[in-house]
Amino acid sequence: MEFYQADPTLENYWRGVILFGRNVASYKFALAHALYEVDKTGSDLITLEELAVPFSRHLCEHLKHAPKQITSSKSQYLDTCAGFNQGEVSQSQLIDSTVRRGFGVVLDAFHNVNAAEIDKRFFIDERKTHKGIRLTDNFYLLGERQQYQNLAFETTARWNLVEQAWAMGVSRNLVGVEFDESNQMLFAKVNARRVDITSCCDSLNGYQKGRCFYCYRPISLIPGDAELADVDHFIPWAAREGVANINGVWNLVLACKCCNRGAAGKFAHLPGIKLLERLNRRNEYFIQSKLPLHETIVQQTGRHPAVRKDFLEKNWNAAKVMLFHIWEPNAEGEATF
Template sequence: MSRFYHVEPSLDNYWRSIILFGNNVASYKFALACSLYELANSSNDFISLEQLAVPFSRHICEHLKDAPKQTTAKSSRFLATCTDFNLGKVDQDYLCTQTVRLGFQNVIDAFHNVNHREVGERFFMDERKTTNKGIRLTDNFYTLMASQAINSIKPETNARWRLVESAWQLGLSRNLVRVEHDHDSKQLFTRLNERRVNITSSRDSLNGYQKGRCFYCFGHITIESGKSDLADVDHFFPWVIREHVPGINGIWNLILACRSCNRGENGKFTQLPHIDYLYRLHARNEYFINSHLPIRETLMQQTGKTEALRRAFLQGSYNQAKVQLLHSWKKPEPRGLMNF
């Protein structure tokens, strides 16, 4: 059984792997990605560290206002400078100078690394050892920026950043981190001392893991509001049987689907998906677990600490759902698209 990341090794998939699965010991990777989005229209493919420092430091400073913890390290001179800037203790010039000195020490080196190896395509080259000192954007980056996928990738980046920093900000044991879904607002949230803390849009968080495809038919979907192909946030096990399936509002049970599959003519609606889709859900959840904090910890709490326990949980849930709903639904799949 293949997984999502075996599908379509395209540039947007490589980029999403970096954002979703790169090591998260600080939020600098997200700030660098957001900065590159802004600099894509630069007249030169060479970006000096001084140029990069402006949006990079701004993104970090903006996030520090809402989430003071942006790294797992006990201290950071760079983040201390950003905090001082927010407090008005240092000016913009000093902030940018310190960003050039301290802000890029690890993130440029590690940006393309996923699971201790470099991904198959590069989006910039490191030219900090040259006279000019900076990075050079590659054709891959410009191709990505010209693609339709970038309209979804940008909010996905911010959603992933919010998820990671929310887990750090809680300061809780990983075993206590729990991310939940609000059925009405379609928001992911967590709880701190019984207080609800909103994190980000469920659509924005889930879309990267499905590579912008419908879970059922693999057709293209988007997370752009107002678009005709805006994805539905769907409960794999329908919401109507929430009293019979434990934790039905958990991330493990949330998928993105096109409107046709979810509520179009001959759509799923409140029917139980065919058991073939259950294998796909299991593969998707195992893929989620590779993204680590906080989704990994949440899924393991909700469905089991081992792959065998998680598989058994899904089978048990399916058995319960089948008793309640009786019939199952399956949409004919066009040939030659993709397999999970």
């Protein structure tokens, strides 16, 4: 995929799995979180029993607020997880069930994106020979990368978005994801009732590969970090009277503080036309990642690439008439999207 081919770092291969891998169950997200947490200071062999503890814990926690974790109607393993939440299944029974039933498909499918395996493997399946998986050098190197601390936030955000799409039934009721600036959250409306989904920053960061949309400087999702990302309206809020759905996900980007509100920052100026082309590419990543951002972008900007591009250009031109001033950032890193 162009996503990681344009910037073939380990974190972007990992993001390819989280953002673009096929979602028929949430097990991929639980496995990612388990791998973040499992003790990696000893052997590179992680037994299924070791992996089962964080894997099952994350699934059980998500089941408490999102009972639908798969696209099929029933799962014996998830029934066990639900039984654990209700106090009907013991911890040892949960771990035993996870070892026997929890990893059946996810270990085989984890590295597959768009019907093909990615070039970088993060673990080798050794269930038949050693009853576990063996972490590769790629995973250890991933842990040393600057962006590693952001990945857990991104994984949770993606999991929350997929859960909400399943809960609403995207085939019957397309999910429209919207932005609440007051609490920096993405939300959806269910029968006129608002449902908060997840952090806007955590959801968008992976698609921007952990970098400021404008200058490519690395940004952070960690609260209190000096490089904590801002959510910014690409077409400024000042143009809201002439731009349709300016609060839509199509118009939201993450920016460093310098670009968003620094001395030479964007403020109410309109980003240049090349940056509009970059926004179009980023929105197409949303399309590729499927539900629910695919459905949201289609609803907000159009069903076909040419229509979506025309939508952006028309709104950019309308904003230009109102705002007049064009703004360009100073590059702080290499172009990665």
